[in-house]
Amino acid sequence: MKWWLMLLPAAVAGPLFEDVTRPAGLDSVIVSGGARKNYVLEVNGSGVCWLDFDRDGWLDLYLVNGASLAELQGKAKRTAVNHLYRNNRNGTFTDVTAKAGVEGRGWGFGCVAADYDGDGAVDLLVTNFGPNVLYRNRGDGTFEDATAKAGVAGGTVWHAGAAFGDYDGDGDLDLFVPGYLDFDAVKPEFKTCEYKGLTVHACGPLGYRGAPDALYRNRGDGTFEDVTEAAGVADKPLYFGFQAVFEDFDNDGRPDLFVGNDSNPNYLYRNRGNGTFEEVGAAAGVAFSADGKEMSSMGVAVADYDGDGWMDIFVTTFSDDNYILFHNDGKGLFSDVSYEAGVGEATVPFLGWGALFFDQDNDGLPDLFCANGHVYPEVDGGKADAGRRETYRQPLQLFRNRGGGRFEEDRAARALGNHPARGAAAGDFDNDGRVDVAVSMMDARPVLLRNTAAGGNWLRVKLAGAGPNTAAVGARVRVTAGGRTQMAAVRAGESYLSSNDPRLHFGLGQASAAEVEVEVRWPSGKLQKVAAKANREIEIREVR
């Protein structure tokens, strides 16, 4: 076991977050087609990933960039590339994209950081409109394009929020990539539809054919095989898949798979433990909202928010529908508790994307963060007499976990202004014991929010798996302090087209900083217990 002591921050600058995008040097603009948004391809934005690519103990940031239709059609040269920002360990970042060789290609959407080849260096999968790109980390600060060898390009369809997980329990990470929809970028159909009396053109996804999802089994030799059909996760109805998350929802020790679908029922694939899944979304209560309606699932966040030992699911949705909090009542059976939990009413006016559970104020209760923004710029310029109140740019929302299964919006977050937000990822980039947030924006710079809350004690847990799953994706950690037990899991790929800090962060509130019990359930099922002290990062290595 290895211990790292991290220093506490010197000062607290504000109540919630400070926008440090410019001082941090994050000056690249995320591009997503033209400003007018004439096609659905232009409105979904892209994701953002926290990863420590150079293994220096400080989180680096990867931003996925879009493109223009003219570029896809070969009529214009590529102007925007993806960006890898190396953390300078002093609150600033340096763009090392070119040197690292991770510019991406085509029109990027999502990213997932995970060590797929088990060499200890975190790799990057970038999902695209068109073939995906798998960047293998050489371990020397550079990456190589391993897509062809790995066999995860996925063809020409529009790929969305992927996730890594060891579904077959063979010790290495497999990959699930949802397909969004079938869009003809060469001869795109210029559509016109009506949204609340406004004429808009970025119509969809309804009216398009969906794109298929894909599950790739890691052979353990740097290559993958497509097992979509065999594993029982073929997206036969071709739902508009947005974000996948591997998590063990029924506590049987095997990662299940949740797929948030836009305008269609969500999938919940229960892992049978024999290399196959069974789709149980409707029976489990997560396919539809409480009212039995299909939702436009965008982002997905997973956490045991009420500390009952079962992982719950939160989904952001389109405006006029509330975001949905599915409480896991046990054994992977869920109830939509959005309104009684306090996240229903406040989210109705907004269109949500990135979704994050993290303990913003270190009180020991995971809070909830939502990145919002409309898809239609036209809502800002509606007919004066239509009385429309929606805006294209929308506030970021933070819901404070008040305990007892109740949330309350902390409207101080709205002081951060309105944004055209999309992907969001949580990670303690300055290692000050407070979880920060990076948010990808539409046609704008990203936003980096440094957490400035005056919170309680904390513990950060970094896991090192013994096998090829070096970051222990799928492992669960239970932390007990001050009589309260919290649970978190290592995941690769969630929120919206994004992935979070792989290290697990636990707020401990005012519990004694002296002794914290930590229990790890490794993906193999092995249990390991350690004692720790608060306000530091600990690394726990899996004992074989």
Added chain:
Amino acid sequence: MTKGLLWLAVAALVRAQDAGALAARAGKLAAEEKFTEAVPLLERALKLEPTNSEVRYRLGYAQFRLKQYPAARGHFLAVVRAAPPAHYSRYFLGRIALAENKPAEAVTWLEPVRVMDSASQLAAAYAAAGQPLKAVPLLSTALGAEPWDSNLHYRLGRLRQQLGQAELARESLETAARLKDANREDVEILIAVAKAIEGRRAEEARALGEKIAARAQPEPDSLVALGVLFGGAGLEGDAVRIFAAAVERKPEHFQAQHNLGLALLRGGRTQQALPALREAVRLLPQSVEANLAHGLAAVMNQQYGEAVPSLERVWQAGDVSPRAASLYATALLRTGEAARAAAILKTAAAGAGADLNTHLLRLEALNASHDSAGALEAALEAARAFPAEPRAAMAAAQQLARAGRYREAQPQFERVTARDAANVEAALGLGDCLQKTGQHEAALPRYRAAMNGQGTSLAARLGLARSLVALRRLAESRDVIEEALRLHPDDAALKIEQARVRARLAAAP
């Protein structure tokens, strides 16, 4: 009573008898138009009994007839002060002001008055005060009482000329000219009909009217005037018959077509009214009244597309009354112009006299134009304006629920159910509010109450099943769903709920 007081009472009685006798004598003289002789008698009577407002009014009237305006004004003013509202004294004060060319003062006296020909007088005052727009409807009212009066038609024509309503002016001036040339006998008959109607002698009025109607070639204007008198007296059938005869005599007669349509509308014969009103609008497209009536008839016949241009003209002419606005908005709403309808109803709902229906129609328009925030504001505004109206509470409750504000919706639904326990929509809404806020036990009876409703049965059963699941009463939930499936065997939501319950039953220990 003391002796002194008794004496005073007797003296007062004698004075009153003397004053009464004098006034009676003066009344006889006035009836013979002998006002010069009546005045001293009334002055003596007033001296005997200075607080007698009736005697003072009669004295003022006699002086008015003698054009002794300053003296008359003093008496009328005293009556208005001593015995308000004193409509007749106000009326003559208005007449005096008009005679003295003080139209603004005349308007203040005549505006609250509804006696004699006050509408005509007030119209004159408005016209003289440079407010022809206000004068026009008053002259129309006056014409309703005296449709044969060519002078009223003439004045109306002149006013419309001032307003630049050339076609309307022409129509009025032509009518005036025709009536001036009309058979003198017809005018006398019409006056006799009006008197018979005033005396509530309908049969006599009909018999007199036949003298005109039964002519071989009756004058269309006389027929129209007769029809107006019948219509004003509530003799709708007779009015329709007479107007129809006028139309038959002269199909291009605007007043004949317009009044025929109106009479048919009043009689509830909306389908038959529509062609006549359509023709009236064709003959005189500038007529606000005709456009309004045509718009109303078209809306009542669900001919919304036909109604829109007519009601647009009414709106453009400045009629922003809640009634006109509601009609226009209804026509727009039903033809897919919800946003325009909402804008019009916003003005109407803000105006005095806007009823709940106007507010609810605005709400419908806002929802149809997808302005959910505006609809919520409108619903809350209606609930505030009509606190005792269950429909307003229901609208606010539904709008709040639609916005996800279930906690605020709950008391509104409760207001409805408290007044109307049989309202299944409200029971369902209340059940949903309670369920969304985690009050599942309390939601159960509400859903059960809503299960009997034709339109709420399925939703109520689903709600009941879901709350039972939340309460972990799985077997009961299963039974509710199975029963519901017997009623709605193809409902997908029920089947999904059934799958949820089965999964939980299977997982239960």
